[in-house]
Amino acid sequence: QPSQMAAIAQTVTIGGAYILTSSALISFNKYLMQPQRFSHALHLTAIHMVVTFLMSLCLYGCAPQLYPTMGLARGNMGKLFKSMLPLGALFAVALFCSNQAYRYSS
Numbered sequence: 883q884p885s886q887m888a889a890i891a892q893t894v895t896i897g898g899a900y901i902l903t904s905s906a907l908i909s910f911n912k913y914l915m916q917p918q919r920f921s922h923a924l925h926l927t928a929i930h931m932v933v934t935f936l937m938s939l940c941l942y943g944c945a946p947q948l949y950p951t952m953g954l955a956r957g958n959m960g961k962l963f964k965s966m967l968p969l970g971a972l973f974a975v976a977l978f979c980s981n982q983a984y985r986y987s988s
Contacts, residue, residue, distance in 0.1 A: 915984035923981035927974060
């Protein structure tokens with residue numbers, strides 16, 4: 883029972899932190915996308931994706947144990963890129979479109 887409660891508390895904490903971080907990022911992007919600040923959705927999207935990639939590399943360098951299936955991924959790079967590249971491209975399009983929408987909702 884105590885370990886189950888700890889797992890529930892951890893899940894709720896991580897979920898809450900994710901929601902708070904996402905809300906802060908949305909608010910900040912909305913603030914930036916005003917014409918007198920930085921209304922360049924494509925550049926904002928590119929910066930977002932590059933920083934995310936670099937931070938993931940840093941985290942992998944510091945704590946590879948957080949990526950337990952990286953060995954399998956390295957063995958299947960072709961298959962991985964074939965499936966992940968379209969997802970990454972669609973995510974970039976979604977980010978760009980949401981950043982464009984902030985321009986009109988401000």
